[in-house]
Amino acid sequence: MSEENEKRESRNFIEQAIEADLASGRFKSVQTRFPPEPNGYLHIGHAKSICLNFGLAQNNNGTCNLRFDDTNPAKEEVEYVESIMEDIRWLGFEWDSLHFASDYFDQLYEWAEKLIQSGDAYVCDLSSDETREYRGTLTEPGKNSPFRERSVQENLDLFRRMRAGDFEDGAKSLRAKIDMASPNINMRDPVMYRILRATHHRTGDKWCIYPTYDWTHGQSDSIEEISFSICTLEFENHRPLYDWFCDKLGIHHPRQIEFAKLKLSTLMIGKRYMLKLVKEGYVSGWDDPRMPTLSGYRRRGYTPESIRKFCADVGVAKFNSTIDIIRLESTVREHLNRVAPRRMAVLDPVKLTLTNWPEGHVEISEAVNNPGEPTAGKRQIPMSGNLLIEREDFREEAPRKFFRLKKGGAVRLRAGFIIDCHDVVKDDDGNVIEILCTYDPETKSGANTSERKVKGTIHWVSAEHAEELEVRLYDRLFTCENPGSPEEGKTFIDYLNSDSLRVITGHGEPCLRDHEAGDRVQFERLGYFVVDKDSERNGKRVFNRVVTLRDTWGKMEAKGKAN
RNA sequence: UACCCCGUGGUGUAAUGGUAACACAGCUGGUUUUGGUCCAGCCAUUCAAGGUUCGAGUCCUUGCGGGGUAGCCA
Numbered sequence: 007m008s009e010e011n012e013k014r015e016s017r018n019f020i021e022q023a024i025e026a027d028l029a030s031g032r033f034k035s036v037q038t039r040f041p042p043e044p045n046g047y048l049h050i051g052h053a054k055s056i057c058l059n060f061g062l063a064q065n066n067n068g069t070c071n072l073r074f075d076d077t078n079p080a081k082e083e084v085e086y087v088e089s090i091m092e093d094i095r096w097l098g099f100e101w102d103s104l105h106f107a108s109d110y111f112d113q114l115y116e117w118a119e120k121l122i123q124s125g126d127a128y129v130c131d132l133s134s135d136e137t138r139e140y141r142g143t144l145t146e147p148g149k150n151s152p153f154r155e156r157s158v159q160e161n162l163d164l165f166r167r168m169r170a171g172d173f174e175d176g177a178k179s180l181r182a183k184i185d186m187a188s189p190n191i192n193m194r195d196p197v198m199y200r201i202l203r204a205t206h207h208r209t210g211d212k213w214c215i216y217p218t219y220d221w222t223h224g225q226s227d228s229i230e231e232i233s234f235s236i237c238t239l240e241f242e243n244h245r246p247l248y249d250w251f252c253d254k255l256g257i258h259h260p261r262q263i264e265f266a267k268l269k270l271s272t273l274m275i276g277k278r279y280m281l282k283l284v285k286e287g288y289v290s291g292w293d294d295p296r297m298p299t300l301s302g303y304r305r306r307g308y309t310p311e312s313i314r315k316f317c318a319d320v321g322v323a324k325f326n327s328t329i330d331i332i333r334l335e336s337t338v339r340e341h342l343n344r345v346a347p348r349r350m351a352v353l354d355p356v357k358l359t360l361t362n363w364p365e366g367h368v369e370i371s372e373a374v375n376n377p378g379e380p381t382a383g384k385r386q387i388p389m390s391g392n393l394l395i396e397r398e399d400f401r402e403e404a405p406r407k408f409f410r411l412k413k414g415g416a417v418r419l420r421a422g423f424i425i426d427c428h429d430v431v432k433d434d435d436g437n438v439i440e441i442l443c444t445y446d447p448e449t450k451s452g453a454n455t456s457e458r459k460v461k462g463t464i465h466w467v468s469a470e471h472a473e474e475l476e477v478r479l480y481d482r483l484f485t486c487e488n489p490g491s492p493e494e495g496k497t498f499i500d501y502l503n504s505d506s507l508r509v510i511t512g513h514g515e516p517c518l519r520d521h522e523a524g525d526r527v528q529f530e531r532l533g534y535f536v537v538d539k540d541s542e543r544n545g546k547r548v549f550n551r552v553v554t555l556r557d558t559w560g561k562m563e564a565k566g567k568a569n
Numbered sequence: 570u571a572c573c574c575c576g577u578g579g580u581g582u583a584a585u586g587g588u589a590a591c592a593c594a595g596c597u598g599g600u601u602u603u604g605g606u607c608c609a610g611c612c613a614u615u616c617a618a619g620g621u622u623c624g625a626g627u628c629c630u631u632g633c634g635g636g637g638u639a640g641c642c643a
Binding site: 016017018022041042043045075077078080081130132133134137138141142143144145146147148175176178179180181188189190191192194197198199200201202216218219220222223239240241242243244245246264266271319320321322323324325326327328329330332333336337339343344348373376377378407409410418419420421422424451452459460462463464465528530531532555556557558559560561562 | 570571572573574575576579580581582583584585590591592593594601602603604605606607635636637638639640641642643
């Protein structure tokens with residue numbers, strides 16, 4: 007009983023509408039669909055729609071179809087169909103049935119003739135420019151097409167000839183006869199069919215007329231017996247037309263409900279923008295780890311769980327909001343913190359020598375894979391007297407709150423010993439090239455033979471055991487919050503972050519060798535990383551940085567609070 | 570200057586006429602062999618004005634602000 011109550015708490019407006027329609031008997035069950043046009047790769051915005059549609063079906067014991075809205079052959083390709091299916095599955099969803107709007111072309115054609123018969127549609131000879139002029143403006147009514155009063159017989163004949171290929175592209179169109187004075191422009195005799203000689207990725211050259219979105223979408227929903235047709239806000243003004251077609255045809259009438267699409271700070275999601283980035287080589291492809299595509303996030307190392315969690319967290323509403331990208335990043339961190347095994351890797355190395363280490367001795371340390379997750383087990387790490395540590399973990403002169411290694415100071419080596427720094431070696435330019443320390447044998451990690459405590463712990467790697475890694479440090483693609491609203495005279499390209507990818511050679515603990523493409527780990531104190539599919543191409547394991555760890559120290563320093 | 574939609578902390582979402590909740594961010598402090606994690610605390614009277622009501626973030630009116638719509642794109 008308490009569980010049921012918990013499930014009740016807080017539903018979004020769509021869930022409320024569904025509940026009401028189920029209760030009133032308007033619909034008996036919940037059937038939804040995810041209807042992408044196969045003209046590009048899926049992005050994070052689609053993830054919201056996918057989670058919504060599939061989620062609604064799951065939570066109500068309903069079904070959710072995948073339907074490709076492939077009514078414009080000029081823009082669509084099979085490559086996209088395949089990637090879309092792959093991405094949906096990766097996100098963790100499986101459709102109940104797969105459809106293509108193009109499967110309904112025959113039915114749609116039949117229904118079009120029906121509307122012609124009933125006097126609700128006519129063939130119009132106006133060009134697209136003329137059609138626009140006749141349509142009127144936002145504030146002025148349109149005027150009737152001179153072809154509006156053609157007889158049913160003539161319309162039927164003309165429409166059949168349109169289909170047969172008797173006319174040039176764009177020479178004629180089929181229009182619904184509604185109201186040229188309607189305050190809703192979508193109702194001013196919208197086009198249902200255009201003549202377009204283009205090879206369709208599924209129907210080939212069978213058709214030279216193609217139905218428009220408005221004449222296709224609702225009817226496709228109807229054929230599939232969709233109950234709730236969820237779409238984004240810009241289709242709000244199309245709903246009266248959606249309803250009009252269903253009513254005129256007298257067919258199953260789904261309910262269209264609109265929600266605000268996802269907008270994230272610092273991101274450009276929008277096919278034409280992403281296409282430009284890909285086509286002009288600003289990124290390596292649709293799956294570049296900096297891209298907001300699902301394939302990009304997959305390669306970046308984001309988990310499907312965290313993307314789903316994120317979509318659930320941001321909620322569904324009709325308000326056009328912008329979500330701070332930090333929320334997506336922190337959702338990924340939260341998940342990876344729980345599941346990613348810890349490893350040590352040094353990305354910007356400096357030599358550290360233990361001057362009292364027994365010559366040639368190798369000590370095996372045990373380290374836990376995840377301190378928050380005891381079941382994650384342990385691993386072994388070889389240690390020697392020749393180490394590599396992070397350059398930024400050492401300073402000759404350091405502010406008071408610098409808890410790392412300084413000359414004359416001590417620090418703990420993670421899963422190793424406490425060391426004391428007594429000297430440094432510099433090159434001719436005064437750069438530190440080697441740090442000389444002694445280790446305290448009584449302080450081995452876990453051995454507890456000493457009461458000694460130090461403030462700081464740093465990561466390290468044994469120089470002679472280290473695995474060389476190619477590490478790709480990814481950062482935001484754009485430097486501003488909203489690259490979609492550039493200043494005067496600029497475009498979003500001007501906001502590209504020149505430092506969004508840095509490739510370096512890192513040195514990792516030996517077991518990093520055993521990880522396979524797709525494996526995610528935490529490099530302690532640095533961030534989460536995923537093994538890229540490029541690994542082994544040049545003999546090195548390639549690690550992509552998924553996201554950094556929270557960096558409180560970095561913030562303190564930036565704010566001048568280190569002293 | 571048409572029609573439609575929307576206005577709750579820094580950012581989002583919730584509160585279904587009964588006295589603003591949750592998350593993220595931020596700030597304090599504590600724990601910690603990751604400056605991670607974790608824990609504790611702090612951080613809004615709901616765009617404005619009227620109205621209905623015992624009672625309004627929720628309902629009504631007006632105003633203001635934001636978004637969408639004039640493809641033979643979806």
